[in-house]
Amino acid sequence: MALPKPDKKLTFSESSYLIEVVKGMALTMGHVIKNILDQDRFRCVEYPDVRKEMAPRYRGAHRLMVRPDGKVKCVACMCCPTVCPAKCINIVAAEDPNDPAEKFPLSFDIDMLRCIFCGFCVEACPKDAIRMDTRIYEINAYNRQDMIHSKTYMVNLMDGQKPEARHAYRDSSASAPAGYSSDEPPVA
Numbered sequence: 001m002a003l004p005k006p007d008k009k010l011t012f013s014e015s016s017y018l019i020e021v022v023k024g025m026a027l028t029m030g031h032v033i034k035n036i037l038d039q040d041r042f043r044c045v046e047y048p049d050v051r052k053e054m055a056p057r058y059r060g061a062h063r064l065m066v067r068p069d070g071k072v073k074c075v076a077c078m079c080c081p082t083v084c085p086a087k088c089i090n091i092v093a094a095e096d097p098n099d100p101a102e103k104f105p106l107s108f109d110i111d112m113l114r115c116i117f118c119g120f121c122v123e124a125c126p127k128d129a130i131r132m133d134t135r136i137y138e139i140n141a142y143n144r145q146d147m148i149h150s151k152t153y154m155v156n157l158m159d160g161q162k163p164e165a166r167h168a169y170r171d172s173s174a175s176a177p178a179g180y181s182s183d184e185p186p187v188a
């Protein structure tokens with residue numbers, strides 16, 4: 001197959017490459033010197049010592065809300081797994097032995113490797129039982145299994161014991177994790 005012809009002929013300096021390399025280096029060094037002389041041009045967040053403050057509406061890791069009596073607010077209505085476009089929510093429902101009219105999630109797992117953080121689950125929930133207001137963006141693990149967030153994990157995420165929560169709020173005492181298991185939103 002014939003190679004396409006170049007649009008224009010290269011000049012001597014372009015075809016020799018050396019001069020172009022020197023011109024490129026000069027351009028790069030110009031930017032380096034400009035940045036060194038004007039440090040304000042650097043907008044670096046010295047992660048992990050400093051963490052970026054996320055916007056209050058940022059959708060972070062999910063958490064499950066609990067009632068004052070300690071039970072999860074979720075009534076296993078299945079709205080969130082139905083609406084989830086990634087099909088990453090897996091709930092096993094059971095009847096509450098103390099109140100047969102009520103259901104609760106025996107297990108409630110979210111596969112964070114599949115979640116696309118659309119927030120539909122939060123929107124769909126009639127009980128305000130699931131929220132994505134933690135602003136935790138460090139969602140990682142050493143294996144796939146640990147990327148499945150369980151009910152226990154999501155209920156206790158903001159109790160101040162989880163390193164993710166400690167990291168997320170270390171620099172902001174105003175939004176510290178204390179009381180996060182309550183109904184109170186995490187940020188003002």
Ligand code: SF4
Nearest residue numbers: 084115116118119121
């Ligand atoms: S944020 Fe979206 S993709 Fe993730 S669990 Fe909720 S509904 Fe599913």
Ligand code: SF4
Nearest residue numbers: 074075077078080125
């Ligand atoms: S929509 Fe809310 S109440 Fe219904 S299953 Fe999901 S978290 Fe539970």
